Structures are given as structure tokens and as C-alpha cells.
Amino acid sequence: MRSQVWRERTVYGSGVAAPVVTLGGCAIASLGYAEPYSMLNQNISDLGAASASAWHLVFNGSMIAGAVLLTIFTVGTSLIVGSRVGYGVAAAALIANIGMALVGLFPSDPETQREHLMAAAVAFIGILCLSASFAVFVRIIEQPYLPRWLVWPAMVNVVCTTLFFGVIGAQQGGLIHKNALWLGPVYWPSALEWSVLLTIMFWSFLVALALRASLKQQRIPLGS
Numbered sequence: 001m002r003s004q005v006w007r008e009r010t011v012y013g014s015g016v017a018a019p020v021v022t023l024g025g026c027a028i029a030s031l032g033y034a035e036p037y038s039m040l041n042q043n044i045s046d047l048g049a050a051s052a053s054a055w056h057l058v059f060n061g062s063m064i065a066g067a068v069l070l071t072i073f074t075v076g077t078s079l080i081v082g083s084r085v086g087y088g089v090a091a092a093a094l095i096a097n098i099g100m101a102l103v104g105l106f107p108s109d110p111e112t113q114r115e116h117l118m119a120a121a122v123a124f125i126g127i128l129c130l131s132a133s134f135a136v137f138v139r140i141i142e143q144p145y146l147p148r149w150l151v152w153p154a155m156v157n158v159v160c161t162t163l164f165f166g167v168i169g170a171q172q173g174g175l176i177h178k179n180a181l182w183l184g185p186v187y188w189p190s191a192l193e194w195s196v197l198l199t200i201m202f203w204s205f206l207v208a209l210a211l212r213a214s215l216k217q218q219r220i221p222l223g224s
Helices: 002-031 044-048 056-081 084-105 110-140 148-172 188-217
Strands: none
Touching: 002 044, 002 056, 002 188, 044 056, 044 084, 044 188, 056 084, 056 188, 084 110, 110 148, 110 188, 148 188
């Protein structure tokens, strides 16, 4: 029983730790940025470029560590819930986490730019699949671990990610000129990119807390 307690703590603890590690690495790397950094108009990946941030290794390391923590959390949660649909959600999460780890392994420096863009694409596609499939899972599958209100933070991420892909696609397709994407200090591709990361991390945090509360409510031993 004690080993089960520690397994459960590891699962939801990883879900809480992942946002702290990932966003903490971003915050530290922004302090070493060559100029004042703003989430409103600068890309996430800029923090991992050696030429841009003195703390780029912290950012890249936090991406890899955050991906590992998210993998433990999402796969562990699916095993606790024990649903085949939940396993599909975990598979989508694994795609997102692999992309996230590769973003850290291949930073946005010129020599790894191509690999970085491919990794980022995998990460964002995986995030959209994760949040969308999770929203469907929570809504239609009866299970005692994850409350249905968690559909809302998942859907917020779906909206942010969809808008991000829409803006990027319109820009690359020549439908929107780059200058039109500025609104005061806000550059929409960068702001939306950050919104995707922030909302998926917020989702992880909320799901981890909800899982912990549900396990306690069911009187599954969690320790004191």
C-alpha cells in the first residue's frame, strides 16, 4: 500500500512540478536576455538561443525536464483512471512531450533552426490533440477521478492553440502582412504562442490538483 501511495504522489506531484520547472526556466532565461524580454512580442524559443540569452541552457534544460515530468504525469494519470480513451489522451500527451523535449535539445540557433521548427510543430500539434482529446474524454467518459469542470481549461487551450495555428497559417500563406499582426506592443504570433504554453501548464496544474483531491475523497491512502 505504501508503494501505491508514493506512485500516486509521484504522478500528481509531477503534474504540479511541470509548470513550475518549465515556466521557472523561462523566467530565469528571460533575466539573461540581451534586451528587455516581453511575452507580448517575443517568441518562446528566443529564450533558448545562445546568442540571445546568457541563461539559454536553463531554458533548454527546463523544456526537457518539464517534458519528462509531464510524461510521468499524463501516463501515470491514464493508468490510474484505467480507460482506453484515457490511454489515447496519454498518447497525444506523449507526442506533445516529445516535441517539447526536442525543442530543448535543438534550440533556435541557426545551426539547429530546421530541427527546432520541426520539434516546435510536433509540440504544438501534440498540445492541440492533448487538450481536445482530454476535453472529449472528461465530457463523455464516466470516471471518479477527474471532474467534468476540467473541460473548461482544456477548451481554453484548444482555442488558444487554434488561434495560434490560424494566425501562423494566414501569415505564411500571405493572407496577413506581418505589420498587420502588431497591435501596439502586442505581436499576435508571439502572444498567442505564449498563451498556448501558459494555458497547457495551467491545465496540468489544475488536473494534478483535481486528481489529488479525488483520490483523497475516495479515501485512497495518500499519507499525511
